[in-house]
């Protein structure tokens with residue numbers, strides 16, 4: 001959307017404006033239900049023991065398609081994509097029991113973790129008459145199981161995914177995020193003091209893609225050349241825009257539980273409670289996803305589970321305009337709205353006048369859209385009588401999306417796919 005800081009101005013400004021306009025014209029403003037999930041929807045327990053089923057199910061895409069997927073789901077409830085977000089402390093012993101309901105063997109690789117064991121013995125690559133069949137011990141098809149244990153690695157974010165027939169099974173959806181926290185410091189991203197974040201504003205972007213032709217072939221048990229995939233859908237946490245901005249746990253996305261609408265609060269200088277949000281990027285796909293959060297740059301503080309620091313622990317974190325996450329890689333970033341120039345705590349983050357009615361688009365119902373204006377919101381009394389205001393409390397939205405623009409589509413239709421919104425709430429907060 002429109003930029004207020006010179007370091008974020010894109011050469012593709014017309015595109016950005018187009019995105020902004022399209023979004024304003026087509027997007028319902030996300031609602032925050034009373035049951036809204038605050039913070040990361042972690043699975044965590046004192047025993048650090050988890051049980052997941054590898055199973056099949058379906059996800060929906062914004063264009064009305066339904067896609068056959070495989071995924072790691074909990075033992076209770078239905079299929080979900082991606083796998084549960086597992087949260088543990090660094091150094092603890094973690095147990096993950098994988099139960100396999102699929103028609104072929106599958107497994108889980110826990111990259112970056114230590115002392116990996118499977119069914120009590122050191123985890124090993126598997127071979128058969130054709131050569132390497134799995135990067136680690138697998139659970140046999142049709143109700144086989146395997147129990148993995150490991151010592152959680154250094155604090156950060158990790159991908160867990162299938163190590164069996166990886167090109168196929170990863171594409172089918174067998175992946176998830178593992179969050180490792182510094183012991184006793186759940187409000188820090190890593191062991192560094194400067195990694196503190198607001199725990200009510202912690203997010204995962206698990207990025208992946210789907211070739212629906214391949215998924216249809218797998219569903220119908222037909223052969224498919226996995227070296228010839230052409231992705232048509234691009235997911236953040238198993239959803240495509242605009243589903244990405246729907247709440248976590250949205251009832252109408254029963255197998256896609258995780259939203260990715262990031263909510264920020266403006267930075268308050270001198271307030272020790274004014275902490276940034278934490279966004280954890282995980283690439284669960286096979287290509288790079290050059291992800292661009294508009295507005296302020298994000299500060300990269302952890303990469304692949306390692307704090308970004310130099311010799312002697314010197315701070316080597318850096319601000320980044322575009323977070324380019326490679327396959328299997330992760331990056332943790334602090335995200336804070338710093339705009340003391342324009343935002344002094346009042347409801348309107350950008351001091352722009354409300355557009356005249358003739359510059360607004362009203363309808364098709366009672367809603368109003370302000371074209372090409374960075375400020376979405378009129379408050380009661382500012383908008384014409386009988387017209388619904390565009391936002392809830394004077395908040396402000398920016399787009400965040402893959403800058404490989406074919407990844408910001410739903411089967412070729414712009415804009416969608418790997419795209420979400422960042423919402424900046426007024427300093428006083430929102431009632432909901």
Ligand SMILES: [Cu+2]
Pocket residue numbers: 010016292294401403
């Ligand atoms: Cu952009």
